[in-house]
Amino acid sequence: MNPVFGQTGLLRMGLCLMDTIQNIHAEIDRQTAPIENIHADRLQCRRGCCACCIDDLTVFDVEAEPIRRHYPELLTRGTPHPPGACAFLDDHGGCRIYAHRPYVCRTQGLPLRWIDELDDGTPVEMRDICPLNDEGEPIETLPEDQCWTIGPFEAELVDLEKEMDGGQMRRVALRSLFG
Ligand code: SF4
Ligand code: SF4
Numbered sequence: 493m494n495p496v497f498g499q500t501g502l503l504r505m506g507l508c509l510m511d512t513i514q515n516i517h518a519e520i521d522r523q524t525a526p527i528e529n530i531h532a533d534r535l536q537c538r539r540g541c542c543a544c545c546i547d548d549l550t551v552f553d554v555e556a557e558p559i560r561r562h563y564p565e566l567l568t569r570g571t572p573h574p575p576g577a578c579a580f581l582d583d584h585g586g587c588r589i590y591a592h593r594p595y596v597c598r599t600q601g602l603p604l605r606w607i608d609e610l611d612d613g614t615p616v617e618m619r620d621i622c623p624l625n626d627e628g629e630p631i632e633t634l635p636e637d638q639c640w641t642i643g644p645f646e647a648e649l650v651d652l653e654k655e656m657d658g659g660q661m662r663r664v665a666l667r668s669l670f671g
């Protein structure tokens with residue numbers, strides 16, 4: 493079980509997948525909220541700003557399933573956004589599945605940090621931010637806790653997907669959910 497908050501253990505305790513994913517997303521939102529507050533002046537993220545809503549996003553099946561369950565009408569009768577941007581964008585650049593959007597969409601605009609490896613195996617910290625949110629204190633000098641750390645929640649989703657599909661690690665293209 494991942495040490496962050498062990499949501500996958502909740503599955504074993506009898507919570508259904510929908511509740512488990514909802515809990516994971518709620519925890520992500522809880523943890524991103526203070527980081528968003530700290531960076532409120534630099535973040536340009538808002539409804540209609542959708543340069544980050546690219547067309548080739550894939551998610552683990554455990555994050556696709558809530559979209560299937562909550563938006564059957566949209567998926568069977570709705571029209572996907574034309575290729576070139578995420579199929580779930582509406583005509584005004586808004587997200588049509590916002591309440592159940594996947595993990596990656598919940599952290600996109602924040603200063604991001606992750607641990608990579610140099611060729612010789614030495615760990616190195618990497619940082620990045622959406623170019624639209626770059627103005628302000630250089631992200632290289634931000635304290636760690638003012639950045640979103642990539643890794644722990646990904647591990648949580650990996651554990652959950654493994655538990656649900658027996659290790660097939662199915663990934664689903666968001667666009668493929670239509671039709
Ligand atoms: S699911 Fe919504 S927030 Fe995520 S990329 Fe698509 S339109 Fe954007
Ligand atoms: S991450 Fe960048 S492109 Fe996406 S909503 Fe925020 S400012 Fe706009």
